[in-house]
Amino acid sequence: MQRAIIYVFSGTGNTLLTANMVRDSFERSNVGTTIYEIKEPFDDVPSPQDFDFVGFAYPVHAFNSPQFFLKFVKTLPDANKKAFIIKTSGEPFHLNDASSHKLYNLLVSKGFDVMLDRHLLMPYNIVFRYEDELVKQMYIYNEKLCELFAADVLDGKHKEFHFKLRHIITSAVFRIQWVGAIINGRIYRIDKSKCNDCMLCLKGCPTKNISYEKEKLCFDSACAMCMKCVMLCPVDAINPGILRFWKVNGAYNFERMMNDNRIKGDFINEDTKGYFRLFKKYYRNADAQIYGTDGDDECDGQSEPEDIKQHV
Numbered sequence: 395m396q397r398a399i400i401y402v403f404s405g406t407g408n409t410l411l412t413a414n415m416v417r418d419s420f421e422r423s424n425v426g427t428t429i430y431e432i433k434e435p436f437d438d439v440p441s442p443q444d445f446d447f448v449g450f451a452y453p454v455h456a457f458n459s460p461q462f463f464l465k466f467v468k469t470l471p472d473a474n475k476k477a478f479i480i481k482t483s484g485e486p487f488h489l490n491d492a493s494s495h496k497l498y499n500l501l502v503s504k505g506f507d508v509m510l511d512r513h514l515l516m517p518y519n520i521v522f523r524y525e526d527e528l529v530k531q532m533y534i535y536n537e538k539l540c541e542l543f544a545a546d547v548l549d550g551k552h553k554e555f556h557f558k559l560r561h562i563i564t565s566a567v568f569r570i571q572w573v574g575a576i577i578n579g580r581i582y583r584i585d586k587s588k589c590n591d592c593m594l595c596l597k598g599c600p601t602k603n604i605s606y607e608k609e610k611l612c613f614d615s616a617c618a619m620c621m622k623c624v625m626l627c628p629v630d631a632i633n634p635g636i637l638r639f640w641k642v643n644g645a646y647n648f649e650r651m652m653n654d655n656r657i658k659g660d661f662i663n664e665d666t667k668g669y670f671r672l673f674k675k676y677y678r679n680a681d682a683q684i685y686g687t688d689g690d691d692e693c694d695g696q697s698e699p700e701d702i703k704q705h706v
């Protein structure tokens with residue numbers, strides 16, 4: 395039996411949910427799949443050498459893969475294994491494309507055979523909350539896209555990785571966010587009048603950046619800005635420093651939306667106007683991949699069928 399592992403960094407659950415969809419598709423094809431959620435300390439990490447397929451899944455942060463995720467990948471041993479990348483982000487723009495540039499180079503330097511990547515839309519966990527209709531649409535599409543992606547991985551398909559110079563430069567400039575996270579991590583504050591000392595933030599923090607000292611929750615400089623603490627706080631007591639005007643508190647309840655037939659899940663359609671009209675191309679291309687309809691010429695970071703060629 396073939397085996398796969400997907401190393402997942404997920405602040406607020408979107409990337410984990412997506413990786414689980416790929417896992418489910420693998421398992422339907424009898425590929426036993428382990429999901430390894432990355433958190434400090436990096437101990438008891440399964441070795442990629444023990445698997446046939448190795449996945450790397452992360453949320454796009456400021457047009458980059460999170461520094462914490464790259465730090466983890468650096469600790470993995472070299473492995474000449476088939477690898478794939480999954481990235482989730484809140485918007486479909488090309489600027490997100492080069493977020494895997496550093497990761498790709500790192501994996502190649504470690505001997506991985508990086509076959510494919512897949513960029514999937516998920517709701518913003520920062521800036522503003524997406525409406526249920528759109529969240530459901532994202533979920534429905536991701537299930538189908540993950541199934542196709544998993545089949546491509548198991549078929550041994552490969553794509554040519556091209557990162558456009560202007561995207562690489564943008565991504566490099568926005569790595570200022572890595573410095574911002576270090577500084578901002580220290581200025582997170584707890585609203586004592588709301589906090590009920592449930593410790594969910596402390597227990598959940600993937601970088602172990604939160605401690606409890608002298609009856610007070612303290613934040614240090616290892617913050618990955620993943621928003622897990624903010625999103626999961628049941629009483630909305632965390633003020634995330636400079637991001638305080640961009641916080642989204644309370645997890646998206648995908649299960650409720652999927653079970654609610656009043657939510658149609660067709661938020662983005664040909665009539666969509668305003669900011670979200672920019673999402674049409676992504677869904678046109680998704681339809682092309684799922685239903686074989688016409689897509690747009692240029693695809694937002696997706697593995698287009700024509701990009702994929704059988705590995706020889």
Ligand SMILES: Cc1cc2nc3c(=O)[nH]c(=O)nc-3n(C[C@H](O)[C@H](O)[C@H](O)COP(=O)(O)O)c2cc1C
Pocket residue numbers: 403404405406407408409410452453454455456457458482483484485486487490516517518519520619620621
């Ligand atoms: C600090 C930060 C930076 C982000 N930057 C981007 C970005 O550059 N582009 C984008 O489309 N989404 C961005 N997002 C949104 C996330 O990529 C998106 O919500 C993702 O699905 C979250 O995944 P997670 O729940 O697994 O952490 C950002 C989120 C955070 C917290």
